[in-house]
Amino acid sequence: MTWLRFLLDRTAVLFLGVAAGAAIGYAFGTGNETKQAVSLAPEAAPVAASRPVAPPPPTGPAAPTGATVQTPTTTPGEVVEPTPGAVPVDTPTNQLASTVTQGKQVHVGVFGDSFGDGVWSGLYKLLPRDQYRVDKYSQASTGFTRYRRLNLENHDDQQIDGQPLDIAVIAFGANDAQGVCDGGHCGTLMSDFWQKVIGGRVESYVNMLRRHGATIYWVGLPVMRDASFDADALAMDQFYERLMQRLGVPYIDIRPFTVDAQGRYQAYYSDPGGSPKLLRAGDGIHMSMNGYMHVTKGLAARIQASVAAAKGKSDAGAPTP
Template sequence: MAGRGESARRGWPRIWCAALLALGLAWGAGLDAAPVLADEPVVTEDRAATADAVPADETATTADAAPTDAVEADDTAEAEAVVEPAEDTAEDTADAEDAVEPAEDAGDTASLNHTPTFEGPIHILVIGDSLADGLWAGVYRRTRVFDDVSVERHTRVSSGLSRPDYYDWNSEIDEVIADEDMDIAIVSIGLNDGQPVFYEGRWDHDFGTPEWDRIYRERVLAFMTELTDAGIPTFWLGLPTVRSAEFDQRVQHMNEIYREAAAETGVHFVETRAITADPSGAYAAYLDDEDGRQRLMRANDGIHFTGRGYEMLGQALVDAIAQSLGVLTDADGPA
């Protein structure tokens, strides 16, 4: 027993040396290992990119809130949500200048024959559904280079003109005009309207039928007329390309109704298909920015946009307003 104890005591130094040697090698290897990066891009979810489920909250209105800056996700990865760009970008979007279709003169509406004069601050109100909610941020970013311009919103997720049982824009627009301070109106409505129309308590008219077209067109005309009769220059954003081929056919059908109604009422229809499609005219998630670089512009649902995409639409609207009203021009920007 004594011999085994003495042998064990003599073995401990060898065990400790081996342990210390192993620790030293591990520490040395750690010095050569690549560091773990902690500054990966942060993606912030924007409610404008979520599915259009009927919400429980009331209409979203803001008087003085501004979009919150967030770090933009890498363009090589798919966007799981709408991402606001971190950098200030005030340059014109190149393709947006060709995307404006001013309405032809027609009818007796005040805005047809009268260009308003802006002598003080300009108040822009963005009205509509979840696309309008994201568009508000894009317009805000593209107008903050101008002095005395405010951009506010009156939006309702999942809303449209086909479902007055959920939210009745034709009844609400009078209150919007009375309650909101707006010199210019921007409207984006329609992405939720490719469905049977609710009329007189029933769902009898399927999308695209003659009765659907008649009812829907009447609602579009009534909505536009409320704004133009109030003397408010109105810019109606045409619906963009969407990924679903079947849905895209419906989008084009509704755009024809908006385009014709705008010509009748003096509303400025702003085309978006040219700037939201690839060279062949098809839907594309990646599009050229103002520098000619391919950027991720669309959200994963194939309908909404990334923060950069909303800025692209915002620039198209700024260009339309400048062309039609003579404000928000280069001369109004910083020297």
């Protein structure tokens, strides 16, 4: 009965993800999404024993992700309100530098599950559309534990389909709070086997995006209302943060923006004027529309700061007329 309850809880997360993704897609859809049916049942019952969370094995020093500078001044009327203090500036890839030098729109692709749908909606609203093209490649009810039904790396590689990709934002996780099977073996969430399989799939996925020339960001999960599910989400966040550090990918921690002063789950937040705004969806997992903008504001500012720095270098290297 315990295992059946576990399956029902995890399947409920997937159904809720479908509903949330459909609502966001209806409100913001651009027609870029590729439709594909995905089964909602977990791939297989995990059998290996759970282990404490362990960091990925080191393979060398983490790659540098860029310097930190003061928040740049925004132009009047700009949607993004950069967070106070310093905003990290990431060294542009050759692809992004080329786009900026040519004065083209910066192509931002958002990859993920239903939570990725929400991150896309926030960035789509926050980044100026005359300067940024923000495409949704995310798809509800997908994850790195579900490769038997949908291999994310192959699927998303085909979605990009040779298009120049300047920035890739990854937001997966809620559907991966379950065991994983691979090569005839299975392991429970956060077991050594789980970390090895998921870590390998994620690293290969990141390398695929890098082959497209993208600067990459990984967005973590928020605090969850259910204490048991939040423990799983926190364990995955810690695992992915260490993995991204090893891979040289900036990890965007949004948990601090989803708790109250005592560090507890909160359903509302206060806007700059002090008015309460709905932060979370009713399922206690996803965010509200305002909530997605709230948690992606810092990432939008970081993207703009990095693009502005790349533009400044491009202008400095231009010949004097």
